[in-house]
Amino acid sequence: MKTSDRLFIFVAAVLVFLFAFTVFQNTSKVYPPPRIKNVNLPKVPEPKAEIPEILTRLEEAGLEPREARYYE
Amino acid sequence: MAVAVNVHIRKGPGEAAPGQPILREGNSFNTKDIAPDVKGLGGPIEMLVGLDKEGNIEDVEVLSHNETSQYAAGISEPEFLDQFKGKGSEDDFIVGEDIDGVTHATISSSAVAMTLKTSLERINRPGHVSKKKAPFNLNLDFYLTVLIITFLLMAFYLKANWLRYTGLFISVLYFGFWKANFISMTSLGGVFLWNLPDFRSNIAWYVFIFSGLILTFLIGAFYCTYMCPFGGLQIFLNKIFKFNVEITPQVEKSLRKIKYILLWILTVLVLTLNNANIVNYEPFATVFLRRGSVAAWLILAIVLILSLFHHRPFCSWFCAAGAFLDMLSKAGRKVFKKR
Numbered sequence: 001m002k003t004s005d006r007l008f009i010f011v012a013a014v015l016v017f018l019f020a021f022t023v024f025q026n027t028s029k030v031y032p033p034p035r036i037k038n039v040n041l042p043k044v045p046e047p048k049a050e051i052p053e054i055l056t057r058l059e060e061a062g063l064e065p066r067e068a069r070y071y072e
Numbered sequence: 073m074a075v076a077v078n079v080h081i082r083k084g085p086g087e088a089a090p091g092q093p094i095l096r097e098g099n100s101f102n103t104k105d106i107a108p109d110v111k112g113l114g115g116p117i118e119m120l121v122g123l124d125k126e127g128n129i130e131d132v133e134v135l136s137h138n139e140t141s142q143y144a145a146g147i148s149e150p151e152f153l154d155q156f157k158g159k160g161s162e163d164d165f166i167v168g169e170d171i172d173g174v175t176h177a178t179i180s181s182s183a184v185a186m187t188l189k190t191s192l193e194r195i196n197r198p199g200h201v202s203k204k205k206a207p208f209n210l211n212l213d214f215y216l217t218v219l220i221i222t223f224l225l226m227a228f229y230l231k232a233n234w235l236r237y238t239g240l241f242i243s244v245l246y247f248g249f250w251k252a253n254f255i256s257m258t259s260l261g262g263v264f265l266w267n268l269p270d271f272r273s274n275i276a277w278y279v280f281i282f283s284g285l286i287l288t289f290l291i292g293a294f295y296c297t298y299m300c301p302f303g304g305l306q307i308f309l310n311k312i313f314k315f316n317v318e319i320t321p322q323v324e325k326s327l328r329k330i331k332y333i334l335l336w337i338l339t340v341l342v343l344t345l346n347n348a349n350i351v352n353y354e355p356f357a358t359v360f361l362r363r364g365s366v367a368a369w370l371i372l373a374i375v376l377i378l379s380l381f382h383h384r385p386f387c388s389w390f391c392a393a394g395a396f397l398d399m400l401s402k403a404g405r406k407v408f409k410k411r
Binding site: 001002004005008009011012014015016018019021022023025026027 | 317318320338341345349352353365367368370371375378382389390
């Protein structure tokens with residue numbers, strides 16, 4: 001085996017390691033799924049409805065509330 | 073006090089009280105709950121949307137997406153998302169018309185617009201199906217894509233080297249540096265997972281990807297030899313430097329197996345994890361968008377230096393998408409030989 005062969009094999013090994021590292025990096029970004037923490041919920045300037053009213057309307061519309069949050 | 077309520081649809085949007093709004097007045101919703109069927113190349117784009125009392129968008133926040141990071145960085149930025157504020161289900165949400173897309177991220181921009189449009193329609197007018205669809209986006213990009221591919225086909229049939237190099241040079245400039253279009257494992261993964269972007273809005277992308285795949289099946293290694301902008305870049309680097317280092321044929325043969333191994337491993341990853349973006353390892357986006365991680369820049373630097381000493385090293389040894397195209401070309405040869 002020539003020196004140039006060894007050199008190409010070495011460079012190929014380095015590249016394959018970098019590919020694996022990149023894919024691992026991509027995978028670890030996704031699992032667990034990236035969720036932006038402390039998301040600023042879109043703010044509503046004025047109180048629009050009371051919770052019981054909203055829950056009733058959701059119920060009527062065939063939906064179920066999964067989460068309700070208050071904010072100033 | 074105001075309240076934000078995230079909901080998921082129990083009966084389906086069409087089955088709620090006809091004509092009655094589902095959500096109104098100061099509510100927010102998660103688009104993945106309302107319109108999970110609208111996709112970019114990496115699947116649905118999850119957004120939190122706040123509505124005002126008219127049911128128009130008050131604010132939008134991108135929560136998560138699986139679009140290729142180098143392309144889609146801009147879709148989470150206020151400069152893009154602020155355009156949607158105040159829009160309602162009566163608006164068109166068409167990229168290039170009432171919405172300015174993010175540069176190099178037309179597919180993701182269209183996916184965001186379509187997701188918001190579909191969600192608003194389902195929330196404000198359940199059961200209503202919009203008759204107005206996005207028009208066929210037959211823009212300059214579409215005509216140039218068709219023109220360049222026709223020129224490359226002509227070069228393929230005339231077998232003239234100067235035509236091939238001219239075509240490749242145009243491909244490097246236009247498909248590469250201008251449009252950042254290429255067949256990669258991520259785009260193939262998107263096709264494998266059937267995460268196909270809206271056809272009408274992204275017709276130039278469909279022409280590029282599917283002409284590459286179909287022509288390779290019909291006439292052989294057309295994409296790799298004539299269309300691939302990264303292949304062209306390596307060829308020109310090698311031609312300029314003119315210093316090829318010989319490799320023993322046996323070593324060369326062994327190195328060529330790497331791309332097939334990569335293809336199988338990455339395909340299994342895409343299919344099992346249901347995510348095409350995780351196999352984004354190629355240096356294509358790094359060079360043509362000038363964006364990438366440290367590892368991505370290192371890969372690009374090594375590949376480009378290697379190209380000075382060897383003919384298309386990435387294509388020959390490491391390109392998993394190239395391995396798929398090679399198999400496609402062989403399958404085509406078998407099919408047409410039998411006939």
